[in-house]
Amino acid sequence: MSLYPQPQSQGYGAAAFPPPGYGQPSMYAPPAFSYAPPAQPVYHVDPTSFRRDYSTRLAELTVNSRPIIQNLSMVAQDYTRFADIVVQCIESHIRRVPQWMKLPAFYLLDAISKNVYNPYANCFAPLVVRLFLDTYEQVDQSTRSKMEEMLLTWRTGSPNGRELFGVVPQLAIERQIWGGESTQNASSSRFGTSSSVSAAQVLSELEFVLNQQERALQMNPYDKASQHHVAVLQQLRKLVQAGVSQAELSQILNQLRTLAQSAPTSAPVSVPPPPPAARPSYAAQQASYAPPPPPAPQSSSYPPPAYMAPTPSTAYTVPKSEPIDLASFLSSVQPPAASASVPTASAPTNNIADLFSALVKAGVVSSTGTPTGAGATAKAEEPSKPVDPVKDAARKYRKAILKHKIKLTSADISKQRSHVVEFMYDRLPAQCKQCGIRFPDGASKKTMDDHLDMHFRQNQKAGQAVSRGHSRCWFVTVEDWTHDGYVDVKGKGRADGRKISSSAAAAAEAAKREAELRALYVVVPPGDEAKPISCPICKEPLKSEFLEDDEEWVWRNAVKRDDKIYHATCHAEATASKSTLAVRLRNEKTGSRSRSITPEKLRTPPKAAVDGVPHKSKSPSPTSPVRTKRKAEDDDPYARLEGKGDAPPAKKFAVSA
Amino acid sequence: MADGKTYQTEVNIDVNTRQWNLEAGTEYRFELDPGTTVAIKLAHGQAEIFGAELAEGSVYLFGFECKAAVYTWQGCTIEVIGLPSTEYVSDETPMHAYANVHLALEQMRVRALRTVHGSPPSSDDEADTDANPEPPRVLVLGPENSGKTTVAKILVNYAVRTGQDWTPMLLNTDPGEGGWAVPGAIAAAPISSPIQTSTPATTLGCAASSAPTHLTSNALLPLAYWYGHAETKRNPLLMDRLIRNLGDNVAERWDHDVESRVSGLIVDTPSSFAASSGAQNEHRHALIKACVDAFKINVILVVGHEKLNVEMQRTYGNRMTVVKIPKSGGVVELDASYRERVRKYQLQNYMYGKILQPPPGLSTKMYLQGGEQIPDLTLNLAPVSSIVSFGDLTLYRIGEETMAPTSALPIGATRVVSEMQPLLVDPAQPGSGLYNAVLALLAPPNPDEHERYDEEILDLPVVGFLVVTALDIPNKRMTILSPSQGSLVGRTAIVGSFEWQE
C-alpha cells in the first residue's frame, strides 16, 4: 500500500502560488487568459538550437510568471524528445540564478513533472534531491516554506497518486529538511523538538491546510466560519511553533490530515469569470493542451497546482504517528444527531472549527491553548536537576556582565565594539514568534507555555469583546501607583512569564474572573439542543456544547436567573458594575499585605493629602456598549450608576464621531 | 548572502514589495508622508527597531508620519510593502555606543542587585570598589533633534530584553512630547516589555485601555502630572514642582518594591534643558537640578553636544558620571508643524485609538500594529461624550494671568506666588478659551478638609484628559469628551494651552 494514497485531482489550485502573477485568481481565468499568447517558436530539429532557444526563454523566468511557466511547460511537452535538454536547462538555470529567482524555476519543474510527467519526472528524479536541498539551503525562509508546500504535493504528485519522483527521493528530501526518525533538525524548531514527527513537518502541513482556508476566505472574505478556521489554525500553528511534545505533534498531525481530507475543495474549482480581454485563439490552443493521464478536472487549470485540497482518499499515514480515533474526536463535538461514523463527511467546514475543540477534548491541548503534556514534562525534569536552571542562568548572566571591561566613559563606550549580541540574542535562544520576546537560557517550558497561553487568551478575549467596544482607562491614583509593585496575584506570573506589574496583574485577575464565568454552564433541557436562545442582555445567541464526561448538552458561559438564561459574563457585568477591578485588587492587597505608610516617609503634602482618599474607582466601566463615541445625557447617568449600583445601565446612544 | 560584494541591497519583488538585504551593523531608515502606511516584514535574520526586537516572519505596520529605523546586529532581509517618502540604508549608526552604555548600566544593576541580595562582591568584578553600588538613574540630555527619546527608548528596551526581570522606570519630562498621556503632561511608567514603534502617537508605548493586549508596554499605567503647555519656559516653577512630585512618588514606589528599584530609571528631557542661549539659561539649570534631585540621578548622558557636555561635567562631574554619547545620523529635523500634527495624533490616539490601514499590496491580514495582533479589535477605542453643567466641573488655570517670561523678572521675584496660583476659570465668561480646550481631570483632593492646602491641586496627579467639544453659554452647559465612563460631577480639572479638534 502506498504511503501516500492517490489524489483524485491533478489540477493545481488557483491560488496555489501566492506570489502575484502566477495563480492569482485575476490572472487565472480559464478558458481564456488575459495575457498575450507568446508566439510558438518553430524549432529546428537541431538539439543545439533547441537548447539555446529554451535557455533563452528560461532566462525570462525571473519572477513567478504564470504565462512564462505555462509556455515553457508546453514547449517541454511538445519536445519530449529533448527532455534531457529541458531538464539540464532547468537544472543549470536553478543553480545559476540568484536565490530570489529560484522558486519560479522550481514551479516550472513542478509543473512539467506533474502535468507532462512522462518522461520528465523520471529525468528529474536522479537530480531532484540534490537540486531541491541545495536550493533550500540558499533561499530565505518564506521561499523555504513555499518549497515545503510544493514538496508536500510531490507526495501524491504522480498520475497514480504516488510520489512524483518516487518514494526514495521524496523521503530523502523530507528527511533532510524535516528530520526523519534518526536525522533530526533541531534548528528547525526554535524550541528544539526532538522527535520523529518533526515540528517543521507538522508546520508545513498545517501551512497547507491553512492555505486552503485562507483561500476560501479570499473567495468569501466575510465568511465568519472561514475567519474562525483561519484563526484557529493560526493559533495551532503558534502552538506548534512554540514547541509541543512528540505525542502532541503526532496527534495534531493526524488531526490535520483528517481535516485536509475533508476540507472544502472549492478553491481550485472556483474560477473567476474570464476577463474581457479574452484571447479565443489561445483558448483553443489551450484546450489541446490537456495534461496526460489522468485528465485534470479542468483542462484549463494548467499548471499547477498543486495545492488543491486533498480529497478524502489522500489520507497520509505516517509511520510513527499514533493511531487516533478521529471519529471519536470529531463526533464528540458534533451534535449527537450528526455524529456519524464518518464525521469527516459532514459539513467539512465545521471540522476545522472543531479541530481545536477536538484537541482540547482529547487532552492534547488545554482549553487555553497550552499543551497539556507541557507541564508534566517540565515537572518530570526538575527533580533530576540540583539547581534551579533559571537562577543558574541568571547567575551566569550576571557574572558575564561583570566580566566585561567597560566603563561609562566616552572613550570606552565609543571605541569598543559592543558585546551586546551575546546578551541580547545568544543567551536568549528561545524566542516567541508572535511578539519577538526572548527567554533566557534555562527558562522552563512552563514559562514559555504561559507566555503563549497569554497570547492565546488575549486573542480570544479580543474576539469575544468585539461587540462591546473598548475605551482608554482612567489613570490609577497615586496611592495605587506607588503600591503597584505589591500587587500579589496568587501564583500567577506576569503574562509574559516575567515579573508581574499591576496592569498585567489586573489583566490576569480579570482574565481569571472571566474564565470562571465562562466555565459556568446550564444544562440544556432534553429536546432543546437545537433550540436557539439568546442572552437577554446582549441579544447574542448562547452556544451549546456537549460535555463528554457528563454526557449532556450544556450552554456555556450561562447562568439561569428567574427562568431566563443569561451569558454569565453579561449577567455579572450588569449586576456588579460598581464592583470594579480596582476595588477587587485593592481588597486583595489590603487583605494580603499590611501597607504602612509611616508618617516620616511622607515627604510632601501631596502624599499626605492623597493617602486616605476613599478609593473612588477610576477603572473603566465594563458596560460600554458601542464602538463609536458614546453620548450621555446631561442628567449624568454615571452619577446614578455610581450612586445606586442597581440602577439600570446608563442610556447610551451612538453618535457618529 | 555568502557573497557580500555582489548582492544588491534592494530588490523589487513585485510592484508593491521591495526586499532589502541589510548587512550586520546597518539600519534601514524610513520616513512616511501623512496619510500613508508601510508594512515591514522581517523575512530572515534578526532585527530591532529602537531596541525592540522584531519577530521573524511577522509583518509590522507603521503610519502617521512615523520615522524609524530597522537595525540589525547580525544581518537580515526585510520586505517593505508600501512607499516611504524617504528610505535608505546606513552603516553609520551609534548603536555600538548605545549598546555599550546599556552594558555599563547593566553592570550597575547587577552590582546593585548583589547588594540587595546581600551577596559578596564578585571576584570577577574589578570595578566593584563601591561599597554601596547604586542602580542606574539616568538623565538623557540633548538639543533639539538629537534623538534623546530614541536613546531613552533603546536603553529601556535593552534592559527589559535581558531576561533578568528588570522593570526600569521611564520618565518623560518633556511636556511638548506627551509620553503616554497627551501633550502637556509629564509622566512616569514602569516598563516590563519592549516598547514598540509604529506611530509617533505611541512613541513610548500605550496607556492601558480596556482591550486585551499582548504587550504590557501597550497597557501602561502612567503616573502623570499636568503642566499644560509645550514649552517649559512658560512656567518653569510649575515644571519644577511637578518634576519633584514625580520624583517623590517614584521614590515611594521603590520604598515598597526594592527589586524594581534595582532596575533604575531613564529620564527623557525636553530640548529646552540643553538650549544654552540667553533667556532660557536660568530656568533650564533649575530644571536640570530639579531632575537630578528628584530622581537622584547618578548618570547624565549628553547626546551629541560638546558644549553641554562640558557644562554638565563642570556642574555635576564631581558627583556623578557625565558621558557624551554620539548622535544618530538618522535623526530627522522636525519642524513645528510636524510636532503640531503629532500632538493631534496623540490626542486622537488617547481618545479613539489609532488603527492603521495596511498599505496597498499587503497580501496578508495578519499584521502587527505596535506589537498587537488584532489591532482592529483592540486599538479602536470609544470615548464618551457627555453634557455637563458649568457647575459640575471646577476649572482652573495655573498662574495664567501673569504670564511674562520668568527671566524678565528679578530672581526671587514676587511673582512666585502668582505663577503657581490656581485661578478659577468661569466657562460662562466669553473668551474663557474653553472651546476645544484640553483639560486634565485631577484625582480627587483629600476628603479631610483639615489636610487641604492652597496649592493642593498642583500636586494632584491626572486621572484622565477631557476635551470641551461644545459650549452652551445661555444654558450653562458644555459637552465634554472623555476617554471612558465616569462621573465628572464635583471634579476638578485644569486648563492648559492645548486645544484639540477632531
Ligand SMILES: [Zn+2]
Ligand atoms: Zn510572545
Ligand SMILES: [Zn+2]
Ligand atoms: Zn450576553
